[in-house]
Amino acid sequence: xxxxxxxxxxxxxxxxxxxxxxxxxxxxxxxxxxxxxxxxxxxxxxxxxxxxxxxxxxxxxxxxxxxxxxxxxxxxxxxxxxxxxxxxxxxxxxxxxxxxxxxxxxxxxxxxxxxxxx
Numbered sequence: 413x414x415x416x417x418x419x420x421x422x423x424x425x426x427x428x429x430x431x432x433x434x435x436x437x438x439x440x441x442x443x444x445x446x447x448x449x450x451x452x453x454x455x456x457x458x459x460x461x462x463x464x465x466x467x468x469x470x471x472x473x474x475x476x477x478x479x480x481x482x483x484x485x486x487x488x489x490x491x492x493x494x495x496x497x498x499x500x501x502x503x504x505x506x507x508x509x510x511x512x513x514x515x516x517x518x519x520x521x522x523x524x525x526x527x528x529x530x
Contacts, residue, residue: 429457430470431479432509438480438498439506445471445494471496479505 430452437443437451448471449462474480479502486492498506 429455429509430462430466431474432506432513433457434467434470434474434496435479435498435502435506435509438496438502442495442497444485444496448496474502478502 433452433455434448436455437448443451445464445468449464449467452458452462452467471480471482475482475496478499480496481499482494482496484492485495
């Protein structure tokens with residue numbers, strides 16, 4: 413690494429795959445924000461705990477973009493929770509993300525394979 417450059421390989425904005433992670437988290441079932449945060453941790457795109465403010469900001473924008481929809485759940489005891497559901501348009505965007513990631517993964521695997529062949 414050059415002097416002054418302290419970033420590690422592959423480092424970058426952790427927000428890069430937040431949209432895909434939220435859509436993936438909602439793909440299996442409707443969910444509320446804090447449940448999504450814990451689910452998203454398992455995907456490995458965010459190091460440490462995902463900042464709730466960042467997740468809720470993305471959820472609001474995704475709702476404006478019609479990728480998710482929400483409603484208040486008040487039937488259980490305790491505070492009301494906003495439950496998010498993926499929309500048909502969100503399903504299409506998630507499919508796009510999956511194709512994009514599969515293409516990136518193939519290119520990365522090819523690169524590693526070339527290195528291993530030296």
